Amino acid sequence: MERLRHLMSPTDFTVEELDHLFDVAEDIRKNMADYAHKCDGKILATCFYEPSTRTRLSFESAMLRLGGKVLGFADGSNSSAAKGESVSDTIRVMSYYADICAMRHPKEGAPMVAAEKSLIPVINGGDGGHQHPTQTLTDLLTIRSLYGSLNNFTIGLCGDLKFGRTVHSLITALTRYENINYVFISPEELKVPSYIKEMLKAKNIPYKQVTTLEEVMPDLDILYMTRVQKERFFNEEDYVRLKDFYILDSQKMKLAKEKMFIMHPLPRVNEIAVEIDDDPRAAYFRQSEYGVFVRMALILTLLDMTDEHMNQGLLRHPGDM
Numbered sequence: 001m002e003r004l005r006h007l008m009s010p011t012d013f014t015v016e017e018l019d020h021l022f023d024v025a026e027d028i029r030k031n032m033a034d035y036a037h038k039c040d041g042k043i044l045a046t047c048f049y050e051p052s053t054r055t056r057l058s059f060e061s062a063m064l065r066l067g068g069k070v071l072g073f074a075d076g077s078n079s080s081a082a083k084g085e086s087v088s089d090t091i092r093v094m095s096y097y098a099d100i101c102a103m104r105h106p107k108e109g110a111p112m113v114a115a116e117k118s119l120i121p122v123i124n125g126g127d128g129g130h131q132h133p134t135q136t137l138t139d140l141l142t143i144r145s146l147y148g149s150l151n152n153f154t155i156g157l158c159g160d161l162k163f164g165r166t167v168h169s170l171i172t173a174l175t176r177y178e179n180i181n182y183v184f185i186s187p188e189e190l191k192v193p194s195y196i197k198e199m200l201k202a203k204n205i206p207y208k209q210v211t212t213l214e215e216v217m218p219d220l221d222i223l224y225m226t227r228v229q230k231e232r233f234f235n236e237e238d239y240v241r242l243k244d245f246y247i248l249d250s251q252k253m254k255l256a257k258e259k260m261f262i263m264h265p266l267p268r269v270n271e272i273a274v275e276i277d278d279d280p281r282a283a284y285f286r287q288s289e290y291g292v293f294v295r296m297a298l299i300l301t302l303l304d305m306t307d308e309h310m311n312q313g314l315l316r317h318p319g320d321m
């Protein structure tokens with residue numbers, strides 16, 4: 001019997017497993033109708049203790065497009081968390097209401113604590129400033145599809161590299177691929193945390209840190225923009241000072257390679273001028289679209305319902321834990 005599997009970090013899957021997941025996501029993109037009933041009778045719970053548009057709704061869209069149903073809450077203050085219930089107790093009960101759960105929480109590690117008591121797969125939908133593995137799966141699929149490979153490129157990560165969990169997750173995942181050059185573009189106060197730099201040093205992976213976009217723009221194959229994470233700041237003054245530090249506009253885009261493409265996990269605030277949206281190099285809305293395909297593939301994988309398991313029925317069992 002297979003063990004119950006959760007997704008806490010993008011490296012919970014091997015590179016080979018990720019390749020397979022992305023193949024499934026690509027197949028879904030091309031043959032969506034074939035997947036319309038794969039999850040008939042299954043239920044996804046979304047337990048979101050922090051605001052979200054794309055992550056929660058793309059999970060819901062993914063399950064609905066697979067023929068399943070969804071339930072959950074979008075705000076911890078409307079759940080029993082407001083009465084003091086722990087995530088462990090909540091997930092225990094959710095295990096009887098649903099077959100799989102996506103959870104977002106402001107506390108780092110909370111989805112992991114929940115997973116320990118869960119009878120169903122738990123997916124980390126973002127835990128504080130720590131990790132955001134399903135955004136990373138979305139980002140990797142986008143790079144694989146648009147750039148054509150997950151190896152051999154220069155990526156610039158720009159903005160709030162200190163608090164941005166999408167950046168932390170993406171760098172962690174990319175260290176398993178070959179010949180990637182990292183350029184970290186941030187103000188002094190929002191530099192990438194030292195544990196990320198230690199991880200790169202330990203693997204002998206070079207990186208560069210700069211403060212202006214202009215000085216590195218011509219070198220980049222991919223520019224990953226991020227918003228300054230207002231909710232993680234301790235004081236409003238610092239946020240106001242830093243929030244418009246980078247604004248990508250058509251003037252700066254003149255310095256970029258013709259084939260460089262721009263990613264952003266969204267939501268965007270001011271860091272990308274709307275005039276860029278029609279530039280063929282702007283990939284951020286396509287990225288959101290890929291997020292649905294990859295979450296569909298992930299739900300099927302964690303429920304053991306990708307094709308090789310389809311005929312064997314549900315392998316999960318409470319006794320497998």
Ligand code: NCD
Pocket residue numbers: 054055126132135165166226227265266267
């Ligand atoms: C990101 C997040 O929640 O970390 N958004 C997302 O899930 N697409 C990025 C952000 O909020 O800035």
